[in-house]
Amino acid sequence: MAAAQDPALEIQELTQRINHLNYQYYQNSISEVSDYEFDQMLKRLEALEAQYPELRLPHSPTQRVGGTITKNFDTVYHKWPMLSLSNTYSEEELREFDKRVRKVVGDEVEYVCEQKFDGVAISLTYENGKFVQGATRGDGTRGDNITANVRTIHDVPLQAHGKDYPDLFEVRGEVFMPLQVFEQLNADREEAGEQLLANPRNATSGTLKQQDSSVVASRKLGCFSYSFHTDNSPFDTHSESLQAIQKWGFKVSDTWRKCNSIEEVMAYINEWESKRFELPIATDGVVVKVNSYALQEELGFTAKSPRWAIAYKYAAMSAATQLQGIQYQVGRTGAVTPVALLEPVLLAGTVVKRASVHNANEIQRLDLRLGDTVFVEKGGEIIPKITGVDFAKRPADSLPILYPSHCPACRTELIRPEGEVNFYCPNEKGCEPQILSKLEHFITRKAMNVDELGPKTLEQLYRVGFVRNAADLYDLTFEQLVQLERMGEKSANNILRSLEKSKETPYDRVLFALGIRFVGSTVAKKLAEQLPDLEALRGATYEELTAINEIGGRIANSILEYFQDPDHVQLVERLKAAGLKFKSENTAPDIQSDKLEGQTFVISGVFQSVSREELQQLIISHGGKVVSSISKKLSYLVAGDKMGPSKLEKAEKLGVKLLSEDEFMAMIS
Ligand code: IVH
Numbered sequence: 001m002a003a004a005q006d007p008a009l010e011i012q013e014l015t016q017r018i019n020h021l022n023y024q025y026y027q028n029s030i031s032e033v034s035d036y037e038f039d040q041m042l043k044r045l046e047a048l049e050a051q052y053p054e055l056r057l058p059h060s061p062t063q064r065v066g067g068t069i070t071k072n073f074d075t076v077y078h079k080w081p082m083l084s085l086s087n088t089y090s091e092e093e094l095r096e097f098d099k100r101v102r103k104v105v106g107d108e109v110e111y112v113c114e115q116k117f118d119g120v121a122i123s124l125t126y127e128n129g130k131f132v133q134g135a136t137r138g139d140g141t142r143g144d145n146i147t148a149n150v151r152t153i154h155d156v157p158l159q160a161h162g163k164d165y166p167d168l169f170e171v172r173g174e175v176f177m178p179l180q181v182f183e184q185l186n187a188d189r190e191e192a193g194e195q196l197l198a199n200p201r202n203a204t205s206g207t208l209k210q211q212d213s214s215v216v217a218s219r220k221l222g223c224f225s226y227s228f229h230t231d232n233s234p235f236d237t238h239s240e241s242l243q244a245i246q247k248w249g250f251k252v253s254d255t256w257r258k259c260n261s262i263e264e265v266m267a268y269i270n271e272w273e274s275k276r277f278e279l280p281i282a283t284d285g286v287v288v289k290v291n292s293y294a295l296q297e298e299l300g301f302t303a304k305s306p307r308w309a310i311a312y313k314y315a316a317m318s319a320a321t322q323l324q325g326i327q328y329q330v331g332r333t334g335a336v337t338p339v340a341l342l343e344p345v346l347l348a349g350t351v352v353k354r355a356s357v358h359n360a361n362e363i364q365r366l367d368l369r370l371g372d373t374v375f376v377e378k379g380g381e382i383i384p385k386i387t388g389v390d391f392a393k394r395p396a397d398s399l400p401i402l403y404p405s406h407c408p409a410c411r412t413e414l415i416r417p418e419g420e421v422n423f424y425c426p427n428e429k430g431c432e433p434q435i436l437s438k439l440e441h442f443i444t445r446k447a448m449n450v451d452e453l454g455p456k457t458l459e460q461l462y463r464v465g466f467v468r469n470a471a472d473l474y475d476l477t478f479e480q481l482v483q484l485e486r487m488g489e490k491s492a493n494n495i496l497r498s499l500e501k502s503k504e505t506p507y508d509r510v511l512f513a514l515g516i517r518f519v520g521s522t523v524a525k526k527l528a529e530q531l532p533d534l535e536a537l538r539g540a541t542y543e544e545l546t547a548i549n550e551i552g553g554r555i556a557n558s559i560l561e562y563f564q565d566p567d568h569v570q571l572v573e574r575l576k577a578a579g580l581k582f583k584s585e586n587t588a589p590d591i592q593s594d595k596l597e598g599q600t601f602v603i604s605g606v607f608q609s610v611s612r613e614e615l616q617q618l619i620i621s622h623g624g625k626v627v628s629s630i631s632k633k634l635s636y637l638v639a640g641d642k643m644g645p646s647k648l649e650k651a652e653k654l655g656v657k658l659l660s661e662d663e664f665m666a667m668i669s
Contacts, residue, residue, distance in 0.1 A: 007048055011055050014045040018061040019159060023249055026154040053606045053642050059130050059158035063151040068213045069549070071646075073144035078123060079170065080229045082137045084304055085116075085287060085311040091266065094288070097310045098262040104307075105295045112238050113268040114256045115276065116285040116311050117224055119176035120205045122150065124225075126169050129160040129248075136208065146208055150175075152217035155224070157249035164244075166230045171245055173225035176281040177204045181220050191441070191512075192520030200282055212549060222280065225250040226287075237291045255279070258291065269312055276314075285313035318377040319352070320390060321345035323370060326357070326401055328408045332437040333517055334424040336407065336414060338363065340374070340386055347378055355384045359421040360403045362386075369398040409433045429567065435469070436462060438515050442470045446521055447513035448505050452491070452498035460484050470513070471574035473499060503579045507533070510580050514572070517558045526550055527559075530626070534572065534582035538563050547627035595668055596624030600633070604647045605640030607661045612640075615664075622668050630656060638664050 018041055024030040033041075042061065049056040056062070088094055101109055123143065125133040134150025136143040150156055153175065177185075182200040189196055197203040207219045228241035235241045239258055246252040255272070259265045269286050276283045290296050290308040299308040322343040328336050338357040345352055355376050357363060366389060368374070373393040378384045406413050407425035409432055414423040425431050439458050443450040450473070461467040466480050476499070481492035505513070508528035512521045519527070530548045531537045537559070545556035562568050576582050601619050603612055603626060610618070615638065616626050630637060630650045636659045637651045651658060659667070 007052050008055050011045065011048050011052070011057065011060075014041055014048070015057050015060050018042060018045065019059065019157075022061055022064070022154065023157070023161070050606055050611055051608070058132070061158070063148075063158065064154065065152070065214060065217050068148035070146075070148055070211050070213070073146055073209070075138070075142050076133065076135050076145045077142045078135070078138075078140070079125075082121060082123060082140045082143070082172070083301065083306060084140070085309055086302075086305045087285075087311045087313055089313050089315055094265070094310065094312050095262055097288070098265075101290060101299065101308070105290070105298055109295065110237075110291040111259045111262075111265055112242075112256055112289045112291045113259055113265055114226055114287045114289070115224075115253060115272065115279065115283045116287045116313070117174035117176060117226075117253075118201055118282040118284045119174040119224075120201065120208060122173055122175050122208075122223065124150065124156060124171045124173070126160055126165070126171070128167055129163075129165055131156065131158045144209070148213045149208055149210065149216040152213055153221050153223050155222050155251035160248040162248055164234075165248055166232075166234065169228065169230040171225050171250055172227045172229070173223050173250070174281075175204055175208060175221050175223045176200060177207065177219060177221055178280050179282075185219070188520050188522065191446070192518055192523065194518060194520070215550070223251060224253045224281070226252070233293060236293055238289055238293065238296075239291055253279075259288075273314055284316075285311050287311050316377045316387075317347060318375050318387065319345045319347045320373050320375055321352075323368060323372045323374045323386075325370065326363075326368075327354075328404055330407060330409050330425055330431060330433040332434060332441055332515060334426065334428055334431065334434050335422040336404070336425060337422065338403075340368075342374070342376065345376065347376060347384060352376055352378075352384050355386050357386060360423060361421055363401050363403065369394065369400055371395045371398045407431060432462070439467065439470060439473075441515050442473075442513045443502075447509055448502040449509075450495075450498045450502045452494040457484070457487075457495070469571055471571050471578065474575070474578035474580075503581070505581060507581045507584045510575070510582060511537075514562075516562045518555045519559065523551065523555060528584045532584040532620075534576065538569075543631065543633075544625075544627065547629045547631075549628050591623070592621045593668070594623040596622040599624045599635040600627050601625065602627060602630050602634055602637045602647070602651075602656075603640075604637060605643030607640040609661065609665070618668060630654065632656075636664075 018038070021032055021038060024032055045060070046062050049060065049062055088097070121137040123133075123135045123137070124131060125135075131151070132147070133145060134147045134156070135145055138144060151158065177200045179200060182197070182203050185203060186196045197206065203219075204221060207216055207221060210216050225245055226242070227238070228235070228245050233241070235244060239256075242252050242256060257268055259268060265288055272283075272286060288310050290299060296306070296308040299306070301307060323340055324343055325341040327339045327341055329339060330336055337359065340355045340357050342353055342355060357368070366386060368386070368389060371394075373390040374386045375388045375390065376384045377387045403423070404414065407427065410425065410427050410430060412425050412427035412431065415426050416423050425434065428434055436455070436459060439462070440455050442448055443453050443458070445451070453473075458467070461476070461484070464484070466476060467473055476496070478492055478496060481487055481495060482489060506528075508525045509521070511528055512519065512524035526548055527537060531540055540559075542553075542556050542560060545551050545559060546553055572582070596619060601624055603615055603619075606612070607615060619626050627634065630647060632654045634651075634654075634656045636657050637647070638659045638661070639648070640661060
């Protein structure tokens with residue numbers, strides 16, 4: 001782009017151009033420019049916006065990457081209530097719906113059939129074509145204002161395309177998490193020893209309520225739009241409005257179809273019963289809507305739902321089979337979880353032999369007994385689950401399931417921490433499956449990446465007593481390794497070389513490898529950024545830890561607890577002595593002075609001569625500390641332009657000193 005003289009003009013041009021490129025890329029899968037060119041444009045726009053924050057346009061593509069923190073979501077009223085749909089599982093009831101409709105409006109009725117997306121409903125408000133508000137459904141009358149989070153969703157246009165839209169309108173749709181993202185998210189949670197999310201819908205709804213919009217951006221949510229609302233609609237039918245909103249840049253699933261009779265509706269329903277599994281989002285049925293707005297009005301509403309629409313839901317795919325046993329698995333964190341062993345049964349195209357039971361409560365809730373005939377279902381969840389028991393088929397001699405009181409591996413008595421649904425084996429240091437899975441975690445690719453060592457060799461090393469913890473790995477000798485069964489000299493050397501190479505692993509991954517509960521790879525990265533070496537982490541207080549974005553009380557407590565254990569301290573010391581990296585490399589800036597030693601800073605707003613990141617680096621390089629929340633103990637709040645009023649208010653209330661950009665620069669000069 002030619003260097004425009006006027007920053008306002010350049011910002012406008014870049015905003016328009018990048019929005020157009022994004023639209024082509026996300027909606028039409030067309031790349032008009034190289035990634036490099038695109039990044040350059042985006043960087044230029046970011047730089048201009050940082051320099052002239054007042055010129056940033058509300059529909060700027062820089063908003064897509066998030067970064068806004070919302071502590072509490074405001075409540076907003078819906079201009080048009082967000083109703084629900086009446087449901088049916090039967091063809092008969094669907095035909096009755098059709099009869100009722102035709103009785104009121106006559107036989108010339110046209111329907112639109114759509115997929116019923118199983119995500120989270122969203123309302124999107126536009127003023128003069130600009131996206132101004134995103135809100136959840138809430139109770140239908142009022143929901144949460146989650147605008148900053150919605151801005152990160154690429155399927156939601158920040159500026160409507162074309163010109164023929166009304167001054168004020170609302171589009172509604174369903175936000176969803178693509179299946180692939182969901183699976184990755186759960187894999188990360190498993191690594192961090194966190195409870196898995198049950199299905200993509202729960203994951204979507206949790207994501208939309210995140211306080212940090214950059215987390216939302218990272219989840220790559222999608223949105224299918226399905227309805228349009230405005231006063232004095234320019235359209236006569238629902239199908240016309242679907243076509244129009246698609247033209248304006250909203251993503252409309254092309255699965256909808258106009259149907260002229262209930263027979264055609266049934267044909268659509270039957271056709272999509274199996275085809276729906278090819279879609280990127282879970283669906284659980286079909287929504288049938290009367291197409292004409294005039295007829296919709298004639299039909300009206302009940303208290304909860306429109307009389308002009310109905311949802312036909314597909315029965316969840318389930319099968320009946322026999323419960324043969326329960327296996328108890330001990331995980332890395334010591335959690336003991338039950339898994340149902342089933343008589344193999346075919347369900348939705350795959351043979352199912354195991355099903356999740358989640359926890360002990362679930363066994364009681366379902367009243368499960370060995371030998372029972374149980375129903376297994378596969379819904380949005382990846383792993384099938386037991387949903388009920390066929391009590392009529394319960395054998396007279398069926399036995400209740402007794403949850404073990406002791407660890408199935410090491411016989412230690414299980415404990416159940418208050419408020420937790422899982423039982424745990426507390427023998428963290430002596431329970432074989434716990435030790436082995438900790439070691440396995442330590443060597444995985446995302447952690448230390450000791451690719452020549454596999455779970456089988458680890459088990460051998462453990463059994464012969466050469467390795468009891470991660471530090472022992474680095475004391476292994478060639479002589480020890482070649483003693484193992486089926487271990488050649490070449491493999492032994494490869495293992496030693498691979499261990500040696502792992503010493504190059506960056507600090508954040510070493511931290512992740514330690515397997516501290518709730519410290520997954522993302523949290524480890526955050527910690528390594530903010531507390532650039534082991535000493536800083538070990539010395540951090542609860543307040544300092546929770547001041548870091550995304551580190552809550554649960555994670556902070558887990559870190560504090562970890563370092564209270566002398567065995568852990570010794571382990572970490574041994575790993576450090578072995579040469580592992582316990583210091584961030586790229587984030588640790590050169591030390592320039594100790595002028596800010598002992599002082600803590602919060603940075604807020606935007607600055608004229610430096611970016612926020614640069615300011616942060618400056619503080620650290622002069623010996624200061626950057627924290628993210630304001631407390632009484634805080635030394636200074638460095639205040640830039642456009643700083644949030646709530647921060648200012650809090651700082652004033654607590655008597656924290658404010659520093660302008662110039663004052664700060666004077667301090668370090
Ligand atoms: S129309 C009053 N169309 O289903 C009309 N809703 O039970 C309601 N949903 O909250 C909206 N796919 O979250 C409509 N194609 C679709 C839909 C759909 C999913 C959800 C929506 C709504 C719920 C109503």
